[in-house]
Every structure is written in C-alpha cells, then in structure tokens.
Amino acid sequence: MLEVKDLRVSVEDKEILKGLNLTINPGEVHAIMGPNGAGKSTLSAVIAGRDGYEVTSGSITFEGEDLLEMDIEERARAGLLLGFQYPVEIPGVKNVYLLKAALNAKREHLGLPELEAPEFMKLVREKLQFMKMDSSFLHRSVNEGFSGGEKKRNEILQMLILEPKLALLDEIDSGLDIDALKIVSEGVNSLRDAGRSIVMVTHYQRLLDYIVPDHIHVLSDGKIIKSGDKSLAFELEKRGYDWVIEEAAQ
Amino acid sequence: MSLAEFTDQWLSAIAPQISEGSGWLTDLRQGAVEQFATLGLPHARLENWKYTDVKALAKRQFSLPNGQADAVTLIKESSLGLDGIRLVFVDGIFSEQASTLNSLPQGVQVLPLAKNANAAKPLLGQVAAANFSGFTALNLAGWQDGVLIDLAANARLEQPVYLQFVATEQENPVLVQPRILIKAGTYAEATVVEHYAGADDAASLTNAVTEVELADGANITHYKLQQESSKQYHIASMHVQQQRDSRFTSHNVCLGGKLARQDIQVELNGEGAEVNLNGLYLGNARQHLDNHTLVNHNAPHTNSHEDYKGILNDRSRGVFNGRAVVHKNAQKIEAHQSNANLLLSDKAEIDTKPELEIYADDVKCSHGSTTGQLDENALFALRSRGLGEEMARGLLTLAFANEVIDRIEIPAVHDRIEDAVAGRLPEKFNLKGLV
Structure with a gap:
C-alpha cells in the first residue's frame, strides 16, 4: 500500500528525516510513536504533500505510484487521507459543501457518477449519527468555533464518508477527553478492513488502548529505530523512550 | 440630447x-x-x-x-x-x-x-x-x-x-x-x-x-x-x-x-443611535463598481460599524471610500470600518480608502483595508480532501463573500444572493451544483 524508502527530508536546510524506511501493507494498522522533535509531523506533512518540505533523497510510493509526483488533491483522490493534528477552521465554507465536493471528486476519479442529493444526505446522516454529531453541523462552517473534540470527530466523519485506502491520523488523540476519544476510536475502528490501512502518529500510548495497532514503530532523530507489535507500546509506557534510543545507538 | x-x-x-x-x-x-x-x-x-x-x-x-x-x-x-x-x-x-x-x-x-x-x-x-x-x-x-x-x-x-x-x-x-x-x-x-x-x-x-x-x-x-x-x-x-x-x-x-x-x-x-453598514461588491468583465459611505457622528454615544468586501475579477474595478466623521463634543462614540478585497485577476483593480476624521477625544475608532490572498492553510485543507485547486479557491472566495452574506436575516434573500454570487464567480471555480 505505502512504501517509504530511505526518505530524507529537510526543512529550511535542516535535515529532519534521515533515511526513513516504512512499509504498510493493506489491512494493517500501524502506530508511529516517538519523542518530540523526532520527525513525526514532518513525515505526515510530506506524505500529505504540504509545501516547505524538501525531499533530498529516497522515495514514497502509494500502490506502486510515485506519491511525491502527485498533487495534494490527487493523493486524496487516489485514496490517501490525512487526519490533521490541528484541523483548519474555514469560515464561510459549510461542512456539507466540503463533504459533497470531496465525495464528488473521489467518485469522478473512480469514474462514478455524482451521488444524487437524497443518497448523499442519507449517507451523511448515517455517518453523522455514528459519530454522535447533530445534523445542524452540516450547515456550520468547517471547524469554525468547534471544540477540540468536535474538530477531531469531524476529521473522522470525513474519513467515514470518503473511505480512504490509507488513513493517516496525525495526533488524532491530542486534545480529546475520554468520551471524545472513545467516539473517535470507534470511528477509526469501524474503518478497519482487510483492504484498508491505518497509520496513527501519536505521542501517547493511551490512544493504542482504543485502537489496537498491528505494528508499532519508534521514530527518533529522523529514523525508525525500533519496530514491534502492540506489546512495545506497554514497554514504552513503562520505560519511556530512552532505552530504545540507547539500544539503537549500540 | x-x-x-x-x-x-x-x-x-x-x-x-x-x-x-x-x-x-x-x-x-x-x-x-x-x-x-x-x-x-x-x-x-x-x-x-x-x-x-x-x-x-x-x-x-x-x-x-x-x-x-x-x-x-x-x-x-x-x-x-x-x-x-x-x-x-x-x-x-x-x-x-x-x-x-x-x-x-x-x-x-x-x-x-x-x-x-x-x-x-x-x-x-x-x-x-x-x-x-x-x-x-x-x-x-x-x-x-x-x-x-x-x-x-x-x-x-x-x-x-x-x-x-x-x-x-x-x-x-x-x-x-x-x-x-x-x-x-x-x-x-x-x-x-x-x-x-x-x-x-x-x-x-x-x-x-x-x-x-x-x-x-x-x-x-x-x-x-x-x-x-x-x-x-x-x-x-x-x-x-x-x-x-x-x-x-x-x-x-x-x-x-x-x-x-x-x-x-x-x-x-441622537445619543445611542447605531448604524451597521454591510456591503459586498463583485465585479466581472469591465464592470466599474463604486461605493462611497459617509457616517457623521453628530452626537455622543453613537456607534457605527462598517464592513465592506469586494471581489474583483477580469478587468473590473472597484472603488471603496468609507468616511466616518466624529464631530466636536461627540464623545464616547465607536466607529469601526473595514474593507477587504480579493483580486482574482492581475488586471482587476481596487481603489480603497477608509477615512476617519475625529474632532473629539474620547472615542474608540478603527479602520483598515486589505487586499488579500486566500488562506493557504485552508486551501491545503480543502485540497487534502480531494478538491481541485480551482474549486478550493472558489469555495474560499465564496466564503469570503459569505462573511457579508451570512448577516442577511431573510432566508429567501440570503439564499438568492448566495446563488447569485456563486453564479457570478469565474466558471473555472466549478461551483455549479455544489452550492
């Protein structure tokens, strides 16, 4: 699904990712953890196609295609969706417009006709209900005046409607109270599917109690220095990151 | 004749x-x-x-x-x-x-x-x-x-x-x-x-x-x-x-x-009088659209708020002049003005001039005009959901207009104006059927 090979990325001439390798297969759920400044956000940003990140070497392929050659919107249409750490407030753009335009863009890419209004509304209402969101939300501006929890629920709602092949969730748990975390996690878990992959970038082990990953990677100083199964998360919780970093240095 | x-x-x-x-x-x-x-x-x-x-x-x-x-x-x-x-x-x-x-x-x-x-x-x-x-x-x-x-x-x-x-x-x-x-x-x-x-x-x-x-x-x-x-x-x-x-x-x-x-x-x-001026102008082709407003604060404790927004495409030209005058002895007044413009083409033009003339000393006034770009973060967020760049720009341009339109309290008028504005935005934005 996603293949990152020897990825080196600089921001303003400072190298942040220093030869990162990562393979995500269909159906897998991965968690990328690591201390602050390890390069977690940079990795998400480069995969999503944000400006200001210079790839100096290496490659990222998505389903065999060169991801770095694709425009931001092409990545989304091909099935790669980023859940933002800080979802952007877009005053004046109603949620319903965004959802409709995004779904239409994806369907057009797949050669499908646009959904008729009643079908579209039915789909949206169903997903809203699942995320325990009121339908009045559709006519509110995207994320404007939303609480932290509402913003994150909105990110997952978009995923439920757009059904990406690969969902990349950047610190989806930050700023969530326990109730919101449960709703968000249920949303993400409902996306789990043999054909779909999920990558969570997170600072906290707490999220992994709710969305149990198949693989955990520790990112430190621009490289993945250790990978393991879910038991690695418990060890990190207990012992912190220092021992992994020391072990890798040896 | x-x-x-x-x-x-x-x-x-x-x-x-x-x-x-x-x-x-x-x-x-x-x-x-x-x-x-x-x-x-x-x-x-x-x-x-x-x-x-x-x-x-x-x-x-x-x-x-x-x-x-x-x-x-x-x-x-x-x-x-x-x-x-x-x-x-x-x-x-x-x-x-x-x-x-x-x-x-x-x-x-x-x-x-x-x-x-x-x-x-x-x-x-x-x-x-x-x-x-x-x-x-x-x-x-x-x-x-x-x-x-x-x-x-x-x-x-x-x-x-x-x-x-x-x-x-x-x-x-x-x-x-x-x-x-x-x-x-x-x-x-x-x-x-x-x-x-x-x-x-x-x-x-x-x-x-x-x-x-x-x-x-x-x-x-x-x-x-x-x-x-x-x-x-x-x-x-x-x-x-x-x-x-x-x-x-x-x-x-x-x-x-x-x-x-x-x-x-x-x-x-009279004291306590208040005026709110909301405005939107949208120019295409060679349209010339000029708005001049003048508010005279002749009494103390009077308020004025003005918010005008302009979208100018093609070779259209906009003119905005908002003048607020606070006369002598008109203390404790508030006068706020803002004019923001989006130019969608290199050949479009705006001449904007918010003016405050104040002859009293105990007043709260602000004015400003901007000729802006769209928010790059919002643009990225929309594209990251699969929207083409032009459509993303279109939605954000409409959103800019909506800051004025959304103050319209009659639903039928609000919707008609939003439709009319969406319909007059450049076709490349491809907003038809969406809004």
Missing part, C-alpha cells in the same frame, strides 16, 4: 400635470433643476468622483420610460419571492397589476409615490440634500415614481416591504428615477428590500434616491440588491437620519451594472 437638455424638456412636459393642486412639488422640482444646472454631472475633479467617470452619460441619448413594456416574465424570473408586501416597478413606473399590497398592520402606510405625492410632502427632499451631487438634484427634479413607507409610532411590520425594480430592454435608453421614502416613527420597526434587476440587454440609467428618517428608538433594516444588466448605469444614493437610540442596518450587495455608484450617507443625530 444631453441630460441637462433632457431634464429641461422633461420638466416642461410634465409641469402641467404636477402643478394642479401641487404647487409645492413644482417648486421643489424647479429648485432642483436649478441645482442641477449649477452642479452638472459630477466630474473627476471632485474628490468624491475621482475614480468614477460618468462623462459617457452626458453624451448618451435618453428617453422617458412609460412603464408599459411587457415585463411579466422578467418580473417573475427576477423575483426574490417576497410576496407579502410587494411593489413592482417596470422601468421605474409602479405596476399595480404586478404588486401585492394586502393586509398592512395598523399604523403602516405603503404608498406608490406618483399617485400620492402630497402625502410625501413632509419628507421629500428633507433628508437627501438636493445638492449632495448632480445626480441627487436630477432625481429630485425628475423622479417619476417610487414609494412612501410611513410607519406610525410603535408600528411594526413583520413582513419585509419588497420593492422590485425591473428594467426592460428599450430601443433608446431610458432614464429611470425612483424615489424611496421611509419614515419610521418612535420605536417603529420594518425591513425594506430594494431590488434592481432586469433584461440582459436593458441599457438604461437608473438614478435612485432613498431617504430614511428614524425617530427615537426606531429600527430599520434595509437591503439593497443591485443586479442590473452589464449594460446598465446604476447610480444611487441613500440618505439616513437617525434620532436617539435608533438603529439602522444596511446590507448593500452590488453585482450588476456596467457602471454602478452607490452613496450612503448617515447622520447619527
């Missing part, structure tokens, strides 16, 4: 009709003709008309509208669907047949002006000075029809008064001069919608004047939606006088016209 010649001739033509029992009106018109003769059409040497050249008008041939054109389809298609209290004007002339004027609450009079000129005597020309500009003088000299909305003390109109002006296509361009008079007694409340639309090839000159008088505690909301054809000249001025604790809100949406000029002048004469 020139406008001056035209006005002279027109006045002599109708003089016999209006002089019968209405000597005051003839005198008023005659005085205005003299004002117009002195002022002439505004020219570029006047500070207020620096950017807007109306020379072309002086060379145009004009004839008088007769209001007899068949406009049934136009009226139907351009209607905002506000059917309760609706006055329709075809080329500026009241059409009784197309209008609905039933069930006015007690204390409310809504009268077509031509037939009820005498009722307008106490108000006509009282708020709008004839010498405000050559156009104001011309309107007072030669207004053909319009409306008098008279609200007694405490009268309250739940339904908006919908004034629908429809311009038809004429062989010779016509001069349409409506006069709208609104008089709100103490604590009276009403909403008035002034709407200008017409045939695609209508090429007349609309020269409208609106006068509004608010007594203590009165509350008037005024909507102006101008979507005349791209061949029309649209000149309009609105003059407002506010007494103590009154509140006036203006929503001014300017989409049409080859050349459009709107003046709004507000006099805050």
Whole structure:
C-alpha cells in the first residue's frame, strides 16, 4: 500500500528525516510513536504533500505510484487521507459543501457518477449519527468555533464518508477527553478492513488502548529505530523512550 | 440630447400635470433643476468622483420610460419571492397589476409615490440634500415614481416591504428615477428590500434616491440588491437620519451594472443611535463598481460599524471610500470600518480608502483595508480532501463573500444572493451544483 524508502527530508536546510524506511501493507494498522522533535509531523506533512518540505533523497510510493509526483488533491483522490493534528477552521465554507465536493471528486476519479442529493444526505446522516454529531453541523462552517473534540470527530466523519485506502491520523488523540476519544476510536475502528490501512502518529500510548495497532514503530532523530507489535507500546509506557534510543545507538 | 437638455424638456412636459393642486412639488422640482444646472454631472475633479467617470452619460441619448413594456416574465424570473408586501416597478413606473399590497398592520402606510405625492410632502427632499451631487438634484427634479413607507409610532411590520425594480430592454435608453421614502416613527420597526434587476440587454440609467428618517428608538433594516444588466448605469444614493437610540442596518450587495455608484450617507443625530453598514461588491468583465459611505457622528454615544468586501475579477474595478466623521463634543462614540478585497485577476483593480476624521477625544475608532490572498492553510485543507485547486479557491472566495452574506436575516434573500454570487464567480471555480 505505502512504501517509504530511505526518505530524507529537510526543512529550511535542516535535515529532519534521515533515511526513513516504512512499509504498510493493506489491512494493517500501524502506530508511529516517538519523542518530540523526532520527525513525526514532518513525515505526515510530506506524505500529505504540504509545501516547505524538501525531499533530498529516497522515495514514497502509494500502490506502486510515485506519491511525491502527485498533487495534494490527487493523493486524496487516489485514496490517501490525512487526519490533521490541528484541523483548519474555514469560515464561510459549510461542512456539507466540503463533504459533497470531496465525495464528488473521489467518485469522478473512480469514474462514478455524482451521488444524487437524497443518497448523499442519507449517507451523511448515517455517518453523522455514528459519530454522535447533530445534523445542524452540516450547515456550520468547517471547524469554525468547534471544540477540540468536535474538530477531531469531524476529521473522522470525513474519513467515514470518503473511505480512504490509507488513513493517516496525525495526533488524532491530542486534545480529546475520554468520551471524545472513545467516539473517535470507534470511528477509526469501524474503518478497519482487510483492504484498508491505518497509520496513527501519536505521542501517547493511551490512544493504542482504543485502537489496537498491528505494528508499532519508534521514530527518533529522523529514523525508525525500533519496530514491534502492540506489546512495545506497554514497554514504552513503562520505560519511556530512552532505552530504545540507547539500544539503537549500540 | 444631453441630460441637462433632457431634464429641461422633461420638466416642461410634465409641469402641467404636477402643478394642479401641487404647487409645492413644482417648486421643489424647479429648485432642483436649478441645482442641477449649477452642479452638472459630477466630474473627476471632485474628490468624491475621482475614480468614477460618468462623462459617457452626458453624451448618451435618453428617453422617458412609460412603464408599459411587457415585463411579466422578467418580473417573475427576477423575483426574490417576497410576496407579502410587494411593489413592482417596470422601468421605474409602479405596476399595480404586478404588486401585492394586502393586509398592512395598523399604523403602516405603503404608498406608490406618483399617485400620492402630497402625502410625501413632509419628507421629500428633507433628508437627501438636493445638492449632495448632480445626480441627487436630477432625481429630485425628475423622479417619476417610487414609494412612501410611513410607519406610525410603535408600528411594526413583520413582513419585509419588497420593492422590485425591473428594467426592460428599450430601443433608446431610458432614464429611470425612483424615489424611496421611509419614515419610521418612535420605536417603529420594518425591513425594506430594494431590488434592481432586469433584461440582459436593458441599457438604461437608473438614478435612485432613498431617504430614511428614524425617530427615537426606531429600527430599520434595509437591503439593497443591485443586479442590473452589464449594460446598465446604476447610480444611487441613500440618505439616513437617525434620532436617539435608533438603529439602522444596511446590507448593500452590488453585482450588476456596467457602471454602478452607490452613496450612503448617515447622520447619527441622537445619543445611542447605531448604524451597521454591510456591503459586498463583485465585479466581472469591465464592470466599474463604486461605493462611497459617509457616517457623521453628530452626537455622543453613537456607534457605527462598517464592513465592506469586494471581489474583483477580469478587468473590473472597484472603488471603496468609507468616511466616518466624529464631530466636536461627540464623545464616547465607536466607529469601526473595514474593507477587504480579493483580486482574482492581475488586471482587476481596487481603489480603497477608509477615512476617519475625529474632532473629539474620547472615542474608540478603527479602520483598515486589505487586499488579500486566500488562506493557504485552508486551501491545503480543502485540497487534502480531494478538491481541485480551482474549486478550493472558489469555495474560499465564496466564503469570503459569505462573511457579508451570512448577516442577511431573510432566508429567501440570503439564499438568492448566495446563488447569485456563486453564479457570478469565474466558471473555472466549478461551483455549479455544489452550492
């Protein structure tokens, strides 16, 4: 699904990712953890196609295609969706417009006709209900005046409607109270599917109690220095990151 | 014939009709003709008309509208669907047949002006000075029809008064001069919608004047939606006088016209008076859209808030001048102005000038103008969901307009304006079917 090979990325001439390798297969759920400044956000940003990140070497392929050659919107249409750490407030753009335009863009890419209004509304209402969101939300501006929890629920709602092949969730748990975390996690878990992959970038082990990953990677100083199964998360919780970093240095 | 010649001739033509029992009106018109003769059409040497050249008008041939054109389809298609209290004007002339004027609450009079000129005597020309500009003088000299909305003390109109002006296509361009008079007694409340639309090839000159008088505690909301054809000249001025604790809100949406000029002048004469001016202009092709506002804070504890936004595409040009004057002894006032513009093309242009003139010392004032770019973060967020770059730009451009449109409180008007704006944005934005 996603293949990152020897990825080196600089921001303003400072190298942040220093030869990162990562393979995500269909159906897998991965968690990328690591201390602050390890390069977690940079990795998400480069995969999503944000400006200001210079790839100096290496490659990222998505389903065999060169991801770095694709425009931001092409990545989304091909099935790669980023859940933002800080979802952007877009005053004046109603949620319903965004959802409709995004779904239409994806369907057009797949050669499908646009959904008729009643079908579209039915789909949206169903997903809203699942995320325990009121339908009045559709006519509110995207994320404007939303609480932290509402913003994150909105990110997952978009995923439920757009059904990406690969969902990349950047610190989806930050700023969530326990109730919101449960709703968000249920949303993400409902996306789990043999054909779909999920990558969570997170600072906290707490999220992994709710969305149990198949693989955990520790990112430190621009490289993945250790990978393991879910038991690695418990060890990190207990012992912190220092021992992994020391072990890798040896 | 020139406008001056035209006005002279027109006045002599109708003089016999209006002089019968209405000597005051003839005198008023005659005085205005003299004002117009002195002022002439505004020219570029006047500070207020620096950017807007109306020379072309002086060379145009004009004839008088007769209001007899068949406009049934136009009226139907351009209607905002506000059917309760609706006055329709075809080329500026009241059409009784197309209008609905039933069930006015007690204390409310809504009268077509031509037939009820005498009722307008106490108000006509009282708020709008004839010498405000050559156009104001011309309107007072030669207004053909319009409306008098008279609200007694405490009268309250739940339904908006919908004034629908429809311009038809004429062989010779016509001069349409409506006069709208609104008089709100103490604590009276009403909403008035002034709407200008017409045939695609209508090429007349609309020269409208609106006068509004608010007594203590009165509350008037005024909507102006101008979507005349791209061949029309649209000149309009609105003059407002506010007494103590009154509140006036203006929503001014300017989409049409080859050349459009709107003046709004507000006099805050009593303590606690408040005015809100919201505006949106959207220019395409070679449209020239000019908005001039002036708020005089003549009394202490008065507030004004102004927010105008402009979107200019192609080779269109926008002009914004917002002036607030805080007069001596008008302490404890608040005056805030902002004007933001989006230029969608390299050849589009905006001349913007917010002005504050303050002669008191205890005031809270702010003003600013920006000519901006779209928010790059928002653009990225939309594209990251699969929206093409142009559509993302389109949605954000519409969102910019929506900051003004969303203040419109009548749902039918709100939706029509949003549709009209979306429909006038560049096609590459591909917003059709989405909004």
